[in-house]
Amino acid sequence: MDEKKFYLTKQKLAELEKEHKKMLAFEKNKATGEEAPKIFESEDINPEFISFQEDMIFLRSRIKELENILANYELIKNPTKENKNIVNLGAKVLLEIDGQKDQFIITGTLEANPSLGKISNESPVGKALMGHKIGDEVVVSSPIKTTYKIKNIKYEIS
């Protein structure tokens, strides 16, 4: 397993820990031949699909994946008062992008989902926005220029 660091919100960490615990219990039950409990209730794992009656390979690879994440994570924390107006992990950034408005949350790679507005801190735009403050204009121009004007920054980390 690679030892990449995973930046997680507290909420995501709790979800993954819960899932890991349930998966281990399920694997144990499966090994002893007991009936499978209804284990997957989180929003990320759909109970209708993941019955795991047949797919032990998937179960094991997911357990392995969760163990790697739980061994290599770092929690995304609220910034200090003086850093609240600077883009960092967990920031909700209101932007004007070449005249259009959009809002991104800067996440780690694991929680990134651009179609839901969650932009990875390792993507070129995520990387370029980090460290900037309200009013800054960030230009990403490889190879076509786009200007990201930062209109607001909020942190809503629980």
Place this chain on the structure above:
Amino acid sequence: MKDLVNFFHQVGKLKDMPRRGWVINDIKNPESIAEHIFRASLMVWILGSKKKLNIERVLKMALIHDLCEIYAGDTTPYDSILPKNHKKRKEFMKTWPRFSDKEKKRLSEKKHKKEKIALEKLLKNLPRELSSEIKHLWYDYEKGLTKEGRFFKQTDRLENFLQAMEYWKKYKKPPQGPWWEWAREFFDDPVSLEFVEEMAKKFHHKIKPRA
């Protein structure tokens, strides 16, 4: 065997289904969904070997990831806002569509639900073990549950991006601005980013940045 024959017969329809993103851009003889799957599979195998991936799993994922489109059809981010008027449509394609948080969530859930129903319809007569495996692989791709799922999601879009560049070079469409805008927000895997950088050199070496 009868159910397998029916299944493969349905899958064959992907060879005649053009990718919607190219249809709305008026691309002549656009690639089919099956053609996209072919190159995406090849790409994930070869690019995935640069990472410690389970290649068998990721290849199977590539092969099944768009099966749901047999019944659900192909979708693009422009679908919910695309004007019927041809001239206006062309104008729309010059900008990457931006949505509110609420709309992003609604569109994403709608697409997922539609595709899930379509996949279940396609798989319903297959042996339970096979049907279950395909569902798990698709779910992994959709949600990025394993590193294979996350990397294939990137490779799937990388293939799409490469095709967009190739059409642009040949037909001067689709417009490149929105594609680059999207790509720099989407790709975050080091292998994907290196690939994108090379694509920029190959396709844009003579292009000056937009004023």
